[in-house]
Amino acid sequence: MQPANLLLLTIVCVLVAYGVGYARSRSLAMPLGGIRHLKSLPFYYGARAALWCGLPALFVLGLWVAFQGKVIQTLVIGSLPQEMIPGNEGEASLLLSKISNVASGALPPSFVEAPIVDASERLQALREQSRFYMSALVVSVAVLAGFLGWVRIRPKVNARVQVESILKWVFFACAALAILTTLGIIFSVAFETVRFFDKIPITEFIFGSQWSPQTAMRADQVASQGAFGMIPLFTGTLLISAIAMFVAVPVGLLSAIYLSEYANKKVRGVVKPLLEMLAGIPTVVYGFFAALTVAPFISDLAASIGIEASSQSALAAGGVMGIMIIPFVSSLSDDVINAVPQTLRDGSLALGATQSETMKKVIFPAALPGIMGGILLAVSRAIGETMIVVMAAGLAANLTANPLETVTTVTVQIVTLLTGDQEFDSAKTLAAFALGAMLFLSTLLLNVVALKIVRKYREQYD
Structure with a gap:
């Protein structure tokens, strides 16, 4: 069975x-x-x-x-x-x-x-x-x-005491399992990362500006044993994430302000579920949309005004990724804005402020710590996205800040390095764990910063 x-x-x-x-x-x-x-x-x-x-x-x-x-x-x-x-x-x-x-x-x-x-x-x-x-x-x-x-x-x-005692230990075991799983992930990635740094110097990995994990076949290629500089990968990751947040933050935040402060219940009941439906679309569908619709549109538009643009670009991947993250930013911002006490709104309006002034000078400052925390969490979500980048931005590790060129991200390279039957003794395969460790530290740092901002500037209301 x-x-x-x-x-x-x-x-x-x-x-x-x-x-x-x-x-x-x-x-x-x-x-x-x-x-x-x-x-x-x-x-x-x-x-x-x-x-x-x-x-x-x-x-x-x-x-x-x-x-x-x-x-x-x-x-x-x-x-x-x-x-x-x-x-x-x-x-x-x-x-x-x-x-x-x-x-x-x-x-x-x-x-x-x-x-x-x-x-x-x-x-x-x-x-x-x-x-x-x-x-x-x-x-x-x-x-x-x-x-x-x-x-x-x-x-x-006394069955009640026994049941509650057993459940207490079950809950403790579940919490311990979650912690041990996290520790297991950390140690497994760290162990393989150390093995990678035994083969490739850590200075070459951190400060290298070329990424070519394939072993070279000729002496005149990038490196006779491959190049493992992570800077192009993290540059592409930050570029695509910045484009995504440039799309997601204004649209998501303004839609949250409208739904929480200006829309009536009927409009909110229709628009909010439709907006959150974007979060339920699989990322591969977004990838198809980016590769078949957005990327060709950007390439044709750039060609029409005399600008050279790749058929796979960071702008296409980042823009579609931003659309995917809109519900994340909107939902978090909406919850934070609705958590502001109604008494602050009533007091501002009673003093003669307009609804717009109340939003700008009272509600938004009060909700800003939570909004910033939500935005940083959305950045972590953008950094970890893979499928859209594979289909719309390509696999070339180019060190560039031009959004119209082909770039790649850390997660895409991890998937590429671990695809198929791989020998876990080669620097090429172990590089995936080193990239994973750096990505883990980056997202962990963002989450810590988000929590620090929320805790430092959070307002307590009666």
Whole structure:
């Protein structure tokens, strides 16, 4: 049974355990004179039985799913002849990919060696056995633990305290998991970044003005071992992000002011949902729009006035990205403006100020810290965008400030470097982690600045 189906079956077992626990508590209460003689409400007895049933089963399922892949891969690699056993992680990854492709039917067995075919059959058999044993163990644990939870229901047991205590630890585990996941991401990226800097000097990466991660085939190319200067990538990222914010901030902020202060309820009820629909459009659709409509329009317009413009430009990518971010800026600004107390508006109007003067001199200054924080968060969103840049701005790492030329961004290069089967011992592949680390630090700095601005200038109102 697949893990997703097994998860659904576990949820069904949890619901059944809740029902029988609830029913047992009520049946035990009837001879005593009703549920008022129970230490807790029947709901808590049912929830206690459900937790007994679900938590151990989900724990076993999570552990099995987390480790089964590594165990199966180790067994498959160990079954190969001694001369075919890979010597490093990169070779092991490529070999396992080949074995998996044969097992899935994507690669015909006649194209590979006989030991690879045998290993693919063993891989398939081990996966089937793993699914069978996993299903049997998880269901057994769920049924046994649920039965124990059902048997231990007693009228004198304070089920509410036990349920709340278990939930407290569950919430703590979820919070700890989120923190540990963040730490795991940081350490994994940092470890690979250190490996990259062992191959490429950090000064070349930070201060280099040329980006060409492909190993050169001729001595007269950019560099005999590739060029890994990040300045062109971050320049392109900042250029496209600046264009996007030049579009998104005025339109989003002015639309938020109109909807919160000037539009009536009927207009707001129609315009606001239509504006927020932009946030639900997939980024690949924006990419198509930028590549097929906006970029050719900009190129033709520039040619008509005698200006040379590339068919893929930073202006096209940044402009469409700005349209995508408009709902983000508008929604945050609208919430901040609406959070300003109505008493400030009434006091300003009572003193003779017009609605426009009230907006400019009272409401906007009061909401400015929150608006600035929202704008900085929108900048982080723009920096992390990939698909629109790939389709509308190209892949060329040009060091330029001209918005009509082709540029690329950090995220696009990360995707390019990690596409396909890559060997994780080469500087080309490890460069993606170094770029990711720098991008992580940049967005983290923006978020910290946004929080500092909000906390420093935030006004407290009664």
